[in-house]
Amino acid sequence: MKLLTGMANQRLAQAVADYLDAPLTKAVVKHFPDSEVFVTIDENVRGQDVFVIQSSAYPANDHLMQLLVCIDALQRASAKRITAVMPYFGYGRQDRKTGGRTPISAKLVANMITAAKTDRVLTMDLHAGQIQGFFDVPVDNLYAAPVIEEDIKRNYNSRELMIVSPDVGGVVRARFLAERLGCEIAIVDKRRPRPGEAEVMNIIGDVDGRICVLVDDIVDSGGTLCNAAEALLKEGAEQVSAYISHGVLAAGSKDAVARIEASNLSELVITDTIEQPDHVLAAKKFREISVAPLIGEAIRRIANEESVSKLFD
Ligand code: R5P
Numbered sequence: 001m002k003l004l005t006g007m008a009n010q011r012l013a014q015a016v017a018d019y020l021d022a023p024l025t026k027a028v029v030k031h032f033p034d035s036e037v038f039v040t041i042d043e044n045v046r047g048q049d050v051f052v053i054q055s056s057a058y059p060a061n062d063h064l065m066q067l068l069v070c071i072d073a074l075q076r077a078s079a080k081r082i083t084a085v086m087p088y089f090g091y092g093r094q095d096r097k098t099g100g101r102t103p104i105s106a107k108l109v110a111n112m113i114t115a116a117k118t119d120r121v122l123t124m125d126l127h128a129g130q131i132q133g134f135f136d137v138p139v140d141n142l143y144a145a146p147v148i149e150e151d152i153k154r155n156y157n158s159r160e161l162m163i164v165s166p167d168v169g170g171v172v173r174a175r176f177l178a179e180r181l182g183c184e185i186a187i188v189d190k191r192r193p194r195p196g197e198a199e200v201m202n203i204i205g206d207v208d209g210r211i212c213v214l215v216d217d218i219v220d221s222g223g224t225l226c227n228a229a230e231a232l233l234k235e236g237a238e239q240v241s242a243y244i245s246h247g248v249l250a251a252g253s254k255d256a257v258a259r260i261e262a263s264n265l266s267e268l269v270i271t272d273t274i275e276q277p278d279h280v281l282a283a284k285k286f287r288e289i290s291v292a293p294l295i296g297e298a299i300r301r302i303a304n305e306e307s308v309s310k311l312f313d
Contacts, residue, residue: 001303002045004074006054006066009275012087012292013053019296025050029066037065039073046078051122051299056090056109057248057274064090064109071116083302084113085122087273087295088246092127093218095134110134122298124273124291125173125217125245140308142298144245144271144291145173149180151269151289152213152243160238162186162210166228174215186212188228201231208236219244219270222256226263233264241267247274257283 004025005013017024026042052071056064067084074082094105106127113121114136121135124142132139152161164186165174171187178185186205193200212232219225219242229240247270249256260268261283270276271291280286294311301308 001299002043002048002050002079003299004041004050004052004070006052006063006070008055008057008063008066009053009087009272011275012272012290012295015272015290015292016053016085016296016299019293020300027070029070035062037062037069039066039069041070041073041077044077045074047080049081049083049303050074050079051083051085051302053085053087053295055086055088055274057088057246060090064112068112068116071113071118075117081119082117083120083122083299084118085295085299087124087291088248089123089126089131092131095128095131106131107134120302122295122302124271124295127217129172140298140302142291142294142308143176143312144273144294145177145180146312147271147289147291147294148215148243148245148269149177152177152181156211156213156241158211160209160211162205162207162212162237164188164205164207164212164214164228164232164240166214166216166224166242170216173217177215186210186232188231190227199227201227203231203235207232209238212237212240214240214242215244216242217245218248219246219260219268220248220256222249222259222263225265225268226259229264239266241265241269243269245271245273247271247276247280249274249276249280253277253280257286261285 002025006029028040054067091105091109120137121139126141161183163174163178165171166188174185186207189202225242232240269287298308
């Protein structure tokens with residue numbers, strides 16, 4: 001087995017390599033002055049089972065291109081099997097036409113990855129599970145839930161605990177975690193009565209006096225979380241914190257971080273699927289937990305042709 005990484009998240013790639021006790025393959029990923037990507041793999045990969053660890057996170061297009069170019073280099077170097085390990089699958093939110101004459105970019109990206117001759121994809125908490133069907137190769141969609149569950153048990157062990165989905169679309173994710181923790185769920189139901197009118201937030205479930213933990217796949221501007229926290233506290237919640245799989249904060253992150261720091265959220269826990277800049281890691285309300293062991297174990301199982309779904313039993 002060989003592990004290769006682009007530039008998207010070298011910290012996570014190293015942590016996965018440490019878990020597997022396997023070195024990262026020597027390679028150079030660089031840019032030409034006009035920003036084109038160039039890759040040289042400095043080790044023999046002929047006949048090898050290669051895992052390329054590279055999320056399409058900010059800057060999404062460059063990191064996606066690095067992944068495609070790495071896969072092309074491996075394929076032309078006669079690797080036996082190539083797995084794209086994308087802890088965060090960017091473009092996932094563009095999974096349907098949102099209006100006339102708009103793209104389904106998640107499908108286009110899936111086509112590009114498949115066309116590069118990727119044999120399989122390993123990812124985590126896809127924005128929508130059905131994106132797996134956009135690929136014509138096997139996809140393993142891991143859940144950060146077991147890692148989040150452990151952390152919640154360590155830090156929020158209370159009979160008053162309630163898992164909250166910040167929107168109706170996240171109910172399945174919230175229920176999956178709540179069932180593992182044996183606690184109840186609540187749902188924030190947002191709706192805009194008429195175009196141009198302010199959004200109304202209704203809480204489904206009794207959160208009075210409860211320790212509420214919001215769970216979601218993505219934090220971007222932080223708006224969803226901050227508004228949900230405010231609505232929950234208004235309904236009598238004792239405390240509100242949040243666990244998010246993918247901190248898509250990098251682009252406008254200074255604003256998002258400031259918004260979260262100034263909000264009623266007591267803490268925001270993100271996983272390391274996306275490498276965060278130092279100012280995010282240093283922010284008082286932010287804490288990072290690692291999914292490296294989970295991704296490492298999934299890679300080990302794929303390499304050994306063992307069950308991956310057993311990880312979530
Ligand atoms: C939406 O469907 C996602 O699950 C997230 O709730 C959303 O992307 C969060 O975005 P923001 O932090 O900008 O509100």
